[in-house]
Amino acid sequence: xxxxxxxxxxxxxxxxxxxxxxxxxxxEEDKTLAEKKRERAIARxxxxxxxxxxxxxxxxxxxxxxxxxxxxxxxKTKILDKLRRTNVQDGxxxxxxxxxxxxxxxxxxxxxxxxxxxxxxxAPLRLPGLLIxxxxxxxxxxxxxxxxxxxxxxxxxxxxxxxxxxxxxxESLNLLKKKKTPFVVALNKIDRLYEWKPNxxxxxxxxxxxxxxxxxxxxxxxxxxxxxxxxxxxLNAALFYENPxxxxxxxxxxxxxxxxxGMGNLMASLVEISQSYLAKRLSFTEELQATVLEVKAIGxxxxxxxxxxxxxxxxxxxxxxxxxxxxxxxxxxxxxxxxSKMQDLRVKxxxxxxxxxxxxxxxxxxxxxxxxxxxxxxxxVANNSDEVELLREAAQRDLSSALNAIKCKPLGVxxxxxxxxxxxxxxxFLKTSKIPYAGVRIGPVVRKDVMRASxxxxxxxxxAVILAFDVKVERDAQEMADRExxxxxxxxxxxxxxxxxxxxxxxxxxxxxxxxxxxxVFPCKLKIMPEHIYMSRDxxxxxxxxxxxxxxxxxxxxxxxxxxIYIGVCTGIQHNSKDVDTAKKGDEVCVKxxxxxxxxPKMFGRHFDETDMLTxxxxxxxxxxxxxxxxxxxxxxxxxxxxxxxxxxxxx
Numbered sequence: 001x002x003x004x005x006x007x008x009x010x011x012x013x014x015x016x017x018x019x020x021x022x023x024x025x026x027x028e029e030d031k032t033l034a035e036k037k038r039e040r041a042i043a044r045x046x047x048x049x050x051x052x053x054x055x056x057x058x059x060x061x062x063x064x065x066x067x068x069x070x071x072x073x074x075x076k077t078k079i080l081d082k083l084r085r086t087n088v089q090d091g092x093x094x095x096x097x098x099x100x101x102x103x104x105x106x107x108x109x110x111x112x113x114x115x116x117x118x119x120x121x122x123a124p125l126r127l128p129g130l131l132i133x134x135x136x137x138x139x140x141x142x143x144x145x146x147x148x149x150x151x152x153x154x155x156x157x158x159x160x161x162x163x164x165x166x167x168x169x170x171e172s173l174n175l176l177k178k179k180k181t182p183f184v185v186a187l188n189k190i191d192r193l194y195e196w197k198p199n200x201x202x203x204x205x206x207x208x209x210x211x212x213x214x215x216x217x218x219x220x221x222x223x224x225x226x227x228x229x230x231x232x233x234x235l236n237a238a239l240f241y242e243n244p245x246x247x248x249x250x251x252x253x254x255x256x257x258x259x260x261x262g263m264g265n266l267m268a269s270l271v272e273i274s275q276s277y278l279a280k281r282l283s284f285t286e287e288l289q290a291t292v293l294e295v296k297a298i299g300x301x302x303x304x305x306x307x308x309x310x311x312x313x314x315x316x317x318x319x320x321x322x323x324x325x326x327x328x329x330x331x332x333x334x335x336x337x338x339x340s341k342m343q344d345l346r347v348k349x350x351x352x353x354x355x356x357x358x359x360x361x362x363x364x365x366x367x368x369x370x371x372x373x374x375x376x377x378x379x380x381v382a383n384n385s386d387e388v389e390l391l392r393e394a395a396q397r398d399l400s401s402a403l404n405a406i407k408c409k410p411l412g413v414x415x416x417x418x419x420x421x422x423x424x425x426x427x428x429f430l431k432t433s434k435i436p437y438a439g440v441r442i443g444p445v446v447r448k449d450v451m452r453a454s455x456x457x458x459x460x461x462x463x464a465v466i467l468a469f470d471v472k473v474e475r476d477a478q479e480m481a482d483r484e485x486x487x488x489x490x491x492x493x494x495x496x497x498x499x500x501x502x503x504x505x506x507x508x509x510x511x512x513x514x515x516x517x518x519x520x521v522f523p524c525k526l527k528i529m530p531e532h533i534y535m536s537r538d539x540x541x542x543x544x545x546x547x548x549x550x551x552x553x554x555x556x557x558x559x560x561x562x563x564x565i566y567i568g569v570c571t572g573i574q575h576n577s578k579d580v581d582t583a584k585k586g587d588e589v590c591v592k593x594x595x596x597x598x599x600x601p602k603m604f605g606r607h608f609d610e611t612d613m614l615t616x617x618x619x620x621x622x623x624x625x626x627x628x629x630x631x632x633x634x635x636x637x638x639x640x641x642x643x644x645x646x647x648x649x650x651x652x
Contacts, residue, residue, distance in 0.1 A: 070158030102362025
């Protein structure tokens with residue numbers, strides 16, 4: 001909450017400096033009234049912050065926000081499903097978490113699930129529960145994760161014991177290190193170990209001890225590999241029951257989301273760490289901290305937003321300020337909803353309505369005008385009407401700083417996504433795939449977007465494309481796109497979107513290649529072999545050796561040394577009496593050169609002889625065509641020859 005403080009200070013400074021001396025005194029009076037009002041609001045906000053800060057104490061804790069990170073398919077969502085006994089995993093696109101969900105685990109459930117853990121119930125529980133955020137797990141979602149980990153107080157890093165550390169695991173580790181977030185490592189999928197005998201009603205220590213000798217050995221080996229991998233990343237780690245110093249060593253907790261082994265231990269460790277090391281951070285304060293996770297419509301409430309209330313409390317009827325696609329949104333809370341206990345926010349279920357809610361929770365807020373809200377940014381609450389203006393500016397700043405961070409290229413595709421997180425994820429993905437983007441927007445695809453994308457038609461046809469990730473395409477926009485020849489690709493999974501786009505680009509290049517194959521002339525230089533002259537005119541059939549470049553059928557050929565006379569088009573190439581399409585430098589081939597209609601056929605021995613070099617006849621157009629469409633088919637040496645011929649032919 002300190003940043004807001006600085007922000008409001010900065011604002012007041014900006015304001016006071018921006019006063020212009022006005023001729024009219026009345027105006028000045030009005031202005032000073034507004035100014036005074038504004039300064040009062042700023043002062044009030046500051047005072048409220050200071051009071052709230054002073055009132056914090058370690059005696060009243062809020063639920064810690066727990067993040068689950070890890071490589072794709074290590075079983076993050078499965079662990080969560082086990083913790084709350086639901087089935088989100090099966091309802092997701094491709095089993096991949098595409099949106100963020102939150103789950104509230106009340107303390108009673110924790111006690112129930114941890115009752116087999118040795119020495120757990122002896123210590124008093126001071127937490128009201130855990131709030132678990134299930135973060136999407138692809139590489140592409142690291143920015144969403146970036147968002148998540150600043151929300152999150154403690155993290156579970158899921159590692160598949162059978163695979164060790166994978167690229168994303170390391171990425172998540174770096175995120176955690178960057179944010180200095182405490183975390184535990186769940187060594188998941190221990191049920192995959194050879195001859196593992198599960199027992200979810202016992203402490204995982206006992207379960208491991210009761211395994212057959214070979215299984216124990218395999219467990220030791222795999223566990224040591226993971227510890228080694230973490231050591232390479234500069235982290236000390238040890239099994240949670242052999243941990244010499246929890247401050248210095250990260251705990252490894254063997255779990256199996258499939259059979260339920262070790263789930264109790266996982267929760268117990270989270271609670272223990274939260275209570276002992278994070279008490280200061282988890283002290284409850286009235287200062288509101290809330291982040292919008294996603295925006296979606298539900299029957300009966302219209303468009304709602306899912307938020308994580310990290311600190312403070314929300315009341316029915318408060319005025320909230322949010323960042324939106326068309327400027328900040330100010331609205332009042334119509335309903336505070338939470339899913340019935342122990343379910344993910346994403347699962348459709350009956351909601352409970354509340355008058356007021358205390359942190360930390362996942363809350364659904366129903367209010368008017370939420371359609372244009374942007375997920376991934378902070379939500380603010382205005383306690384007085386004169387604060388609204390300040391908060392609107394802050395919300396606008398949030399958004400503009402987020403969007404200004406996105407660097408667009410003058411030529412590129414047009415990108416639209418449903419939330420800030422998914423937008424950033426998509427852009428990150430496009431960056432690594434070397435696809436430039438010219439514009440970004442959050443929200444459904446409308447005609448305006450098609451107009452903007454169609455401007456690319458005059459520069460680069462392949463970029464006249466809109467990539468729509470998880471958003472609707474309005475009907476009139478689609479019709480217009482078909483008319484204007486703008487392609488709109490829609491998908492819910494980033495990877496599909498990308499595949500379709502690359503497919504489309506390859507098709508375009510293929511079409512263009514066919515179109516320009518006749519224009520593009522590849523450079524080549526041929527030497528006639530005097531002992532292999534088979535026909536001297538119409539068609540000329542001679543043996544040549546390729547001195548440089550690429551000779552392909554269809555290449556027009558001329559003789560620079562005899563005033564560039566044009567002798568015809570190479571219509572056939574034979575290599576060891578087999579027909580081939582191309583001949584590379586160093587090949588000795590027989591070529592058939594057919595006379596282009598018009599002039600009298602040129603004849604070997606009269607118009608030119610074996611001392612002359614033959615080259616392909618290039619022109620400005622052919623060079624451009626090669627540059628644009630066949631760059632990948634020509635080697636460095638071929639381009640060098642192209643330059644040489646260009647000088648020879650005196651092409652500008």
